Amino acid sequence: MGVKLLFVVLIVNINLVWSGKHDIYEGCSVHGVVLNNDEELNILKELELKLNLDVWQRGLPAVRDAVVMVTPENKPEFFSTLESHSIQYYVQLDDVVQALENHEADVINYKMRRSNGAMPFNDYPRYAEINAYMERIAREYPDIATIVTAGDSFEGRPIKYLKISTTNFADTTKPIYFMDAALHAREWVTTPVTLYSIHKLVEDLASDERDLLDVDWIILPLANPDGYEYSHTNERLWRRTRSYRPEINATCYGVDGNRNFDVNFNTVGVSPDPCSNTYPGPYAFSEPETRIIRDILLEHSGRIQIYMNIHSYGNYVLYGYGNATLPSNAMELHYVGAAMGAAMDALKLSKADYYKVGNSNLVLYQSSGSAQDYGQVRIGVPFSYTLELPGYSYLFQVPPDYIEQINKETWAGIVETARLAKLFYTGGL
Incomplete structure (x- = not known):
């Protein structure tokens, strides 16, 4: 089997392995949140703790918007809270699964174009x-x-x-x-x-x-x-370490390494x-x-x-x-x-x-x-x-x-x- 054909077969196998890998993000979407002042920033912080939101970018009031991934379970309260405080938001990624699949495809195509070795x-x-x-x-x-x-x-x-x-x-x-x-x-x-x-x-x-x-x-x-x-x-969106302490929690792994210093x-x-x-x-x-x-x-x-x-x-x-x-x-x-x-x-x-x-x-x-x-x-x-x-x-x-x-x-x-x-x-x- 030629090297090029072998590489194609390898990529096909990788695709099969990756198929369905992102299903844990089914129904998740990512939203930009327009922050105009510190009060609105604090409301978002409270929501983060209450709903255990995955905040991708916390934002700088009047300069940069916050970016938040929201699960299907959290969407009703997330949106209603923002609306009740007249905080603007918009869709950045309407389908996280699709975005991650596109990303995987980008990586595969990149590696194929550089099959001689990047x-x-x-x-x-x-x-x-x-x-x-x-x-x-x-x-x-x-x-x-x-x-x-x-x-x-x-x-x-x-x-x-x-x-x-x-x-x-x-x-x-x-x-x-x-x-x-x-x-x-x-x-x-x-x-x-x-x-x-x-x-x-x-x-x-x-x-x-x-x-x-x-x-x-x-x-x-x-x-x-x-x-x-x-x-x-x-x-793909895992952030923490992978330590396991069942005496603390039997299902959740790891900690935020950048909050773990003395x-x-x-x-x-x-x-x-x-x-x-x-x-x-x-x-x-x-x-x-x-x-x-x-x-x-x-x-x-x-x-x-x-x-x-x-x-x-x-x-x-x-x-x-x-x-x-x-x-x-x-x-x-x-x-x-x-x-x-x-x-x-x-x-x-x-x-x-x-x-x-x-x-x-x-x-x-x-x-x-x-x-x-x-x-x-x-x-x-x-x-x-x-x-x-x-x-x-x-x-x-x-x-x-x-x-x-x-x-x-x-x-x-x-x-x-x-x-x-x-x-x-x-x-x-």
Whole structure:
């Protein structure tokens, strides 16, 4: 059997496996909610907790609409509550199942067009492909790249990251740039950005970017492998980890990894419902995945100048704190964040929103137990950010044809922040 025919057979088999996979979203729809003020935002927050809504984007009053997925059971109360408060809403996706099936078809067609092999940073790679790429980089470039197995996920998957350094991290005059991705499983478009960063630093460093090796790099492309794999095989919109605690709840798995850090834990922006997407877990660092991020931050505390916790979607560069207070270096945080946003905006597609930069609570929503806040408060990382990548009009289902564009523009922002980090670390600013 020829390679091309074999690939077609493989795709047909994948289609058969995927058929019916999205039935759990039968009758669900996604709606934009027009928020004009904080009062309307608070009404939506109350609905989120009461109905356990899946809020895809919380919105910025008078700037950006909220985006909410509603189940058939929740629609009557959701719509009636909005209407009783004269809050406008509209249909963004009338059929979630169809939208997810279209997304799967986009991925299949993309892979077929690239049947000779797409690099993992220009694709939606699976867990094994991600690790294989990092292992190859470490094997072929041992003078600059080292792979580290940090520990296992709840389900026993080794979680790996790359250390990139010309001095094997021995030169303490060099700041460290730490980035991770896919702590929220359904945010597939985040992992390619980290893999592309590895590619640029190790395999394709431009002559005018040699100064980036004056910085040491830690890149963790897949922080939540269990949830990520589950979002490929079972539930495309799965967000949480996959830990199982039947003594707490016998049917609901996982916690919101970005609410599980030991900083203002379980105070604001969380739900006590173990089935909620914002359930923080039974205690801080209950998840091995968040403990791994914690341990990396602790191991290199004092040298990590930038921590970039990468998410999607919405075009935001956010900094602490999630309870609406500000770090003492808020001006510097905003300066570096704005420089990043401007670098990405300079390359963005016309259909994309401009990046919004600011405090995570004031610009987006209140939160507690976030990786961003933990890095700044507990570790003392001067520049700790949450980066929300573009979703365009596709929300979480960004077609893979957009990956290269997102990689290119995000890399420009990463380059800008790395250079500023070096200047701040050496006292140049």
